Amino acid sequence: MSRYILGRAAQAVVVLWAAYTLTFVVLYLLPSDPVALQLGAAGIETDKLSPVQLQAAMAKYGLDRPVLEQYLSSLWGALHGDLGTSIAKQRPVTALLGERIGSTVALGAVAGVLMLVGGTVLAYLASYVRWRPARILLTRLPSVGASFPQFFIGLLLIQLFAFTLGWLPATGSDGFSSLILPALTISLLTSSLLAQVLMRSFDDTLSQAYIVTARAKGLSRAAVQWKHAFRNAALPAMTILGVIVGLTVTSAIVVETVFARNGVGKLAQESVVAQDVPVVLAIVALAAAVFVVVNLVVDLLYPLLDPRIVHVPKVSR
Amino acid sequence: MSPLVTINDLHVGYARGDRVAPAVRGVDLTIGRGEIVALVGESGSGKTTVANTVIGLLPDSALISGGSVVVDGVEVVGAKERALRALRGSVIGLVPQDPMVGLNPTHRIGRQVAEAVRRRGVSGPQVDLGVIEALEQAGIDDAVLRARQFPHELSGGLRQRVLIAIALAGRPRLIIADEPTSALDVTVQSRILDHLEGLVRESGTSLLIITHDLAVAADRSDRVVVLQDGQIVEQGRPADILVSPEQDYTKRLIAAAPGLAHGGRIVPRFELAPDQVATADPVIRLESVSKRYAVPGAGGSFLALDDVSVEVARGRTHALVGESGSGKTTTLRLALGLEKATSGRVVLDDVDITDLGWKQTRPLRRKIQLVHQNPYASLDPRFTIRQSITEPLVSFKVGDRRSRAARATELLDQVALPASYLDRLPSELSGGQRQRVAIARALALEPGLVLLDEPVSALDVSVQEQILALLSELQERLGLSYLFISHDLAVVAQVSHTVSVLNRGRVVESGSVAHVFGSPQSEYTQELIAAIPGQRAEAVARSRELVHD
Structure with a gap:
């Protein structure tokens, strides 16, 4: 068991490193001129500089060093919690992230809870309700939810709840009430995805032989579904939780822009527009870290929920 | 006292699109208190x-279109879920x-039993006692x-x-056992059925056994009810049914059950002199x-086969019998070259294939082909029958499109399927037809040796008999040699010349079928033979005949 945990943790570290390196390579070695790109972000127009001034500017941002050296020093810094300095904003990236991350974490947490509750309740009801029209309606809902673009849903919600009904603020990032609409926008997509996987999984589970055994004991349908079907049905759905969390991060970029929230997603959008490479690199690494950690947690939870996982010895070789 | 279960003119169908396919058509049946009834078909x-x-x-697609089922005074047809x-x-x-x-x-055994214990109103620490009691009762x-x-x-x-x-x-008054042991080894099967029968006899519980095997039914029940196409064709005491069946269908079932065909005794088809x-x-x-x-983790290792020597004579069938874990399948994988032996040699057609690599073994695969146990899993569901049968030919680049088409038709003809099946998908075929296709596929490359891994154990008894007859016929016509793996000794006796009995990776006995089964030396073989279903009922029937004579 401890070998399993260590193995999975080591795997997670490798994935994280690979994500950081790949992002670095993509951002620095793209066919454009990385020097001009970054100096441009700082407001310096390379065309108008004399060679001496250019050399000085490059030295200031460490751009005169070989790429490998830049990579190693940036990786070394990242390992020690120093993510470099934003070129456009002239401030440490960690400070920028620190200011913005609270609002995004709150958004992600509320969206995550809504996703879990919404997706599970929908799937649960769809497999429990026996009246055909209601059942059909419930099973079709997720594909509707998943097929609307998020910015459109966001605008629709603002129109309805902020402008028409006046219940909630349309934009901004102060207080819990401003969280509800953006979180709803994200979770509408993510809970639809979760519900789709769970519904399939419920269908499969409820056709298993042990469900017949449970019903033959005289358990009620509710007891059978809750005690026997739910946990087994949730197992395959856990696998896509990692994907869904990744989706939540990318959704934050769109949603924070639509709702004018000052979070990491908004920062990502601004940094990409300003071609602020150190910030973009830091945000991608952060997103990768979240993704890796969630997947690690899911993998470690799996054996707790499914006793068969740990006990399978390798006998194929 | 009124019977526990009274079924009157029951009609049930399954909705298929707009139509209803009838499954049960006017069944009348009673089960008395403490009676053991077997439903066979x-x-x-x-x-x-x-x-x-x-x-x-019943599943949601089922429709009860008429009749009544009263269980312990309660009408079941039309009853609410509660x-x-x-x-x-x-x-x-x-x-x-x-x-x-x-x-x-994902639940522990105790918890699953406890749910059933709580149903009789037990609560608190009494539940734990009830769980232990139930598990001990079940042996x-x-x-x-x-x-x-x-x-x-x-x-x-x-x-189980x-x-x-x-x-x-x-603590029910009726137990329904739906093919309760068909997935288990014979000796386990007979022990479990003995135990279940003892329990219901002791407690006065009624038992309804559902089975396709008349031998199992006859051994265990007070009354055998034979069902065909949703109708009861015959019912009566096992001894009467076995001695004087009235319906052709029942006679066919008796003839098909290998244990019953020869009065509960194993009658080998081939006699071979010891030399x-x-x-x-x-x-x-x-x-x-x-x-x-x-075995990783434990740090040890597991000896699956221990000094096993087996050979298949040309044009004959050699059987490997034994229970799960006895090493039958490992032997088969070694013979196929899918696994390497830890020690010992494998010689195919005078070529030592023990140390050959994948590339060198490949041409030899034409000589040796495999038919799997489960015809529902061994055919690619998206391949037509033609594609399945001609795949070995394509893979070994034998012939062109036209000659392969001709060969496919010929192969289907050999396994007694019409050529019109070539463009069908496996899902349109019955289990027996699928196994015929799997046999045709194995014959495509004209192998000298066919490995048959429990080829009939997933099939109904009457279909089993047809497939076994087909295999024998093909052996005579094409001079094939078979290595036949089975846990069913009666089936083995029907098709094999020689046999090796495997137990825990060792050959405990081998020789001609007549010799090994006729005078078994090892305790294990004796146990296997005693477990063959159909012997008890036959014994009763024979003793009654003697009385009548």
């Missing part, structure tokens, strides 16, 4: 539908068909340990006993092979 005869109607577990739920568990217990999938994999040693384990940690036989414990825990058992030039020879698997 082939797949699709409606026997499971009848059982599901009684316990109120009323049915009151019956399940406490009046009717169910022992389902496949113990490998019948238990929730499980170490009940406390077992209750704490998960289903995957138990063998198939133990899982757990399912019996669950059925018993509610004919070994031949100078066998097709394949495994010379004292051993196979050791490493």
